[in-house]
Amino acid sequence: xxxxxxxxxxxxxxxxxxxxxxxxxxxxxxxxxxxxxxxxxxxxxxxxxxxxxxxxxxxxxxxxxxxxxxxxxxxxxxxxxxxxxxxxxxxxxxxxxxxxxxxxxxxxxxxxxxxxxxxxxxxxxxxxxxxxxxxxxxxxxxxxxxxxxxxxxxxxxxxxxxxxxxxxxxxxxxxxxxxxxxxxxxxxxxxxxxxxxxxxxxxxxxxxxxxxxxxxxxxxxxxxxxxxxxxxxxxxxxxxxxxxxxxxxxxxxxxxxxxxxxxxxxxxxxxxxxxxxxxx
Numbered sequence: 001x002x003x004x005x006x007x008x009x010x011x012x013x014x015x016x017x018x019x020x021x022x023x024x025x026x027x028x029x030x031x032x033x034x035x036x037x038x039x040x041x042x043x044x045x046x047x048x049x050x051x052x053x054x055x056x057x058x059x060x061x062x063x064x065x066x067x068x069x070x071x072x073x074x075x076x077x078x079x080x081x082x083x084x085x086x087x088x089x090x091x092x093x094x095x096x097x098x099x100x101x102x103x104x105x106x107x108x109x110x111x112x113x114x115x116x117x118x119x120x121x122x123x124x125x126x127x128x129x130x131x132x133x134x135x136x137x138x139x140x141x142x143x144x145x146x147x148x149x150x151x152x153x154x155x156x157x158x159x160x161x162x163x164x165x166x167x168x169x170x171x172x173x174x175x176x177x178x179x180x181x182x183x184x185x186x187x188x189x190x191x192x193x194x195x196x197x198x199x200x201x202x203x204x205x206x207x208x209x210x211x212x213x214x215x216x217x218x219x220x221x222x223x224x225x226x227x228x229x230x231x232x233x234x235x236x237x238x239x240x241x242x243x244x245x246x247x248x249x250x251x252x253x254x255x256x257x258x259x260x261x262x263x264x265x266x267x268x269x270x271x272x273x274x275x276x277x278x279x280x
Contacts, residue, residue: 098156131266
């Protein structure tokens, strides 16, 4: 399978995971949803690894996985904080754009060379991310706290570093770097829950939704790792960063949410960007 196709499947899985996570957090507290979903993904990964052949990974690859877990866990924590104090239509695309730019810059620094067509594709993909995050107008200007923007920016940088760190693991390591990545993030959120005295109990139906979101998130991680082990970091990370489009599409299909003109334009930009990135 082409790396670009794997990256797009990863983007869809990330978007679907966010969709389920959003449903769960509307019915339970955020910390509980994060811990349950992260733990569910870890359990799924450990079961899958039992049936996969291969030798134990090098310590270097496990270390990159742990670094990815710290960065990704911190990025998620900051994202939720930014969403709590700022509008989603600004916070979400800002975070996603930063998360895409970091791997692109890292890929170029590591020697990747981009054609003009692919540069145009990356630019169009960034525009698509911004547009799909725009909510329908509500008749007034939205005030944005500067600290919310700073937190969103920091979240995007950390998520971008998560993508870069996973990409640094050797292809021979397979899915093993995801184990320390997820163990680190679960431990981080569990420590936060204990320190703040937050409960992780939730109703059984919500538990199933959160666990499903965690499984999809782990699937997305595995697909991203497979894509970036086969293709250039800058392109694979850009394609994966189109995940907000699938979240919006699922909300339209299952929740009946109407799409704004900007969101429709963003989805169209995402399609064109994908064609340019794949064929450039």
